[in-house]
Amino acid sequence: MNLAQADRPTIKWSWIGDNSDKIFARFIEHIELTVLAVAIGLLISVPLAIYAYRHRWFYTPLTSVTGILYTIPSLALFAFLLPYTGLTVQTAEIGLVGYTLLILIRNIVAGLAGVPPDVREAARGMGFSSGQMLWRVEMPLALPVIMAGVRLATVTTVGLVTVTALIGKGGLGFFILSGMRTDFITAILVGSILSLVLAVTVDGLLVYLERRITPWSRSRAGQRRPAPKTQSSIGPRVA
Amino acid sequence: MDQLTAVWEWFMMESTWRGSGIDPGILVRVYEHMSMSLQAVALAALLVLPIGLYIGHTRRWEFAAISIGNFGRALPSFGILGITFFITTALDVPGILGFWATFTALFLLAIPPILTNTYVGIKGVDADTIEAARGMGMTEREILTRLEIPLAAPLIVAGIRLATVQVVATATLGAVVAWGGLGRYIVDGLARGNDVLLLGGAILVALLAIVTEVAFGVLERIAAPRLTSQKKRVVAGSRSGQLGPAA
Numbered sequence: 001m002n003l004a005q006a007d008r009p010t011i012k013w014s015w016i017g018d019n020s021d022k023i024f025a026r027f028i029e030h031i032e033l034t035v036l037a038v039a040i041g042l043l044i045s046v047p048l049a050i051y052a053y054r055h056r057w058f059y060t061p062l063t064s065v066t067g068i069l070y071t072i073p074s075l076a077l078f079a080f081l082l083p084y085t086g087l088t089v090q091t092a093e094i095g096l097v098g099y100t101l102l103i104l105i106r107n108i109v110a111g112l113a114g115v116p117p118d119v120r121e122a123a124r125g126m127g128f129s130s131g132q133m134l135w136r137v138e139m140p141l142a143l144p145v146i147m148a149g150v151r152l153a154t155v156t157t158v159g160l161v162t163v164t165a166l167i168g169k170g171g172l173g174f175f176i177l178s179g180m181r182t183d184f185i186t187a188i189l190v191g192s193i194l195s196l197v198l199a200v201t202v203d204g205l206l207v208y209l210e211r212r213i214t215p216w217s218r219s220r221a222g223q224r225r226p227a228p229k230t231q232s233s234i235g236p237r238v239a
Numbered sequence: 240m241d242q243l244t245a246v247w248e249w250f251m252m253e254s255t256w257r258g259s260g261i262d263p264g265i266l267v268r269v270y271e272h273m274s275m276s277l278q279a280v281a282l283a284a285l286l287v288l289p290i291g292l293y294i295g296h297t298r299r300w301e302f303a304a305i306s307i308g309n310f311g312r313a314l315p316s317f318g319i320l321g322i323t324f325f326i327t328t329a330l331d332v333p334g335i336l337g338f339w340a341t342f343t344a345l346f347l348l349a350i351p352p353i354l355t356n357t358y359v360g361i362k363g364v365d366a367d368t369i370e371a372a373r374g375m376g377m378t379e380r381e382i383l384t385r386l387e388i389p390l391a392a393p394l395i396v397a398g399i400r401l402a403t404v405q406v407v408a409t410a411t412l413g414a415v416v417a418w419g420g421l422g423r424y425i426v427d428g429l430a431r432g433n434d435v436l437l438l439g440g441a442i443l444v445a446l447l448a449i450v451t452e453v454a455f456g457v458l459e460r461i462a463a464p465r466l467t468s469q470k471k472r473v474v475a476g477s478r479s480g481q482l483g484p485a486a
Contacts (some may be wrong), residue, residue, distance in 0.1 A: 072445040073408035079425045081442035082433040083242055083415045090300050152312075159315040166415065166429065176321040180416060192318025199313035 008150050012186045023175070027194060030171025032155045033164065034202070037093055041100030041153060048101075049108035050134065059109060066102040074163045076097070087168040096160055107149025111142025147210040151203055157185040158199040162191065172198070255439075262284045263419075265443065272420035272447065274407045275413070279342055284347035291354045295361025295391070296383050300448035304358040311351025316409045320344040322414040337418030341410065348409055349402040356398025360391030394461045407451045411444050415430055421447060 015025065052059040075093045085091040115138050123137045139146075162173030172176065172191040179187030193231075211217075249255055258264025294304045324340035332339045354455030364387045388395075410446050424440025427433070 024359060058312055064379070068449060071404065071408075071448050073411045073448050075411045075422060075425055075446075076441040079428065079437045080445075082429075155249060159317075161311070162315040162317040163412070165317070166426075169451035174318055176315075177415070180324055182322050183325065183450050185322075185329070188318070188325055192315060192322060194317055196313055196316045199315075203313070222455035 010185075011189065015186050015188060016083055022192070023135050023172075023190060026170075026172050026174050027198070028156070029169070029193065030161050030173075030198060033089075033092060033096065033161045033169065033171055034154060034198075036158050037096035037161075038100055040093065040097045041104050042150070044097065045104035045108060050112070053112045054106065062105060063102065066098075066105060068218055068223045069098045070102040074160050075166065078164065078167050081150065082167060085159050089169065090128045092161075092164040092169045095159050098162070099156060103153045103156065104146075104149050107152075108142065108146050111145030112138050112147075114145060138215070142215050144210065147206060147214075151206045154202050154206060155199045157194060158202060160184060162195055171195075242434055242438065246442070249435050249439050261350075261479065265421075268419060268421050268423060269443070269447065272407070272410050272422075275338075275342060275418075275420060276345060279345035279464045280349045280353075280399065280403045280406050283346050283402065287353045288395070290382060291395075292361055292388070295358045296352075296379070296387060298362065299418040301358070304354055308351050308355035311348070311355075315346055316344070316405075317412060319334055319347055320409070320412055320416060323347070332393065335418065337413060337416040338445075340416050341413035341420075343420045345406045345410060349406050352405065353395075353398045356401070357391070357392050360394030360398075361387050363394070364390045367475045379445055392462055393459065396455075396459050400452070403455060404448060404452050407448050408444075446486050460481025 048062060052062050063213045071148045072080075074095060077098060078091060081091045081094055085094065104200035119141065120133065120135060123133050128137065161169075162176055165172045165177040165214075173189030174193075175187040179185065179189075179191065254262075254264070256265045258267060264345050291304070293453065294300050320340065323343040326339065327340045327343070336422060341401065361383075366391075369382060370384050377385070394419035411425065413420050414426035421444045424436045428435070428437030428440055
């Protein structure tokens, strides 16, 4: 692809048309990298968060470790991994997954802790085992808070995927990087704007999904009842 | 393990710290990194704090504050840097290559968290308390400076911390647009396939980000000593929602 074809501060619309297949391929790559990271992040976070919810001592060390991971700048995290995993998808994914953990774990625990005690009491009275209680009562009721975490994790990941251009992946970040290297604003804008559009769209889709899978919370959202004070019950540890 | 030994040896060399030839050394790079980051946050805070106070106090332009917050969350920092880099080179802005591009990008990134937290903090002050203050004859100005700002201080400081940690992280990317800072080691390590530089730089950048976070934690405790009481702790807990995107 010929990126170095203009260094005037004008947008070359024809370039977008000429390269639409490449743009589309990178767009798909961006989605794949994001979905994979959030999915793996959830697979790791759900059991850890459930354990931390049941054994409170585990919560502080867990969020401390994931918090440190979250604080490490993305380029540094990728740099740590590069000598071992090289310019591979693994390097990108390990880093991206790492950033989802703190957000997901905190929201899952907060969601579970926000389940009203009388609901839990009623379920126990009905003879629910602790497993049944978790998957049929607590997790469904925690879903709105969990979904808020999934949304934040996803939007964050969409942004971070662009940085992986520096380690040979990048999705739409590829265009940002190559645009920088060749002084070509069209590519930079295509990469930035599409990634922004992707973040906003995915966020909207997740809101829609949440409404679909938690129909009971719809009326609550409509009536603007105060949100459950879930965060306060997990202790003073903050961002 | 050989690599880690090599990194250790790299850290033990005096020239690594004090520089040699065109390499200015770690000390200068840390200084560049931090002075750039802190100046960008300071300028953003200077401009945005009054706006956040105004919006929170008057409840006007709330939509703008919320939109900027959401927009800032979705905008990729790497993309902002690309755009500012292009604009500064197209305009032939004088100065070190990449300096203004990085500075502008960091400045822009610092705005949303500071604005959102200031506005939310001021807005969140208990309406009854304000009503009581008004009943006691306090002027709007007094209500803002003696009631709302002190009560919102923990959230406002948290916003500045969030902005600073993000800016320090993103300043690493400045090396991609030819600026310095600690990202230089990572970008050069990548370009030359030098794992020692790469790992050394990654350690330095990670440490700097963690130190910034911890330092602000201390600052927050100093800024809001009342947070230690049991009741306020609940307020502090509710701040855990203020987690920003990683950069």
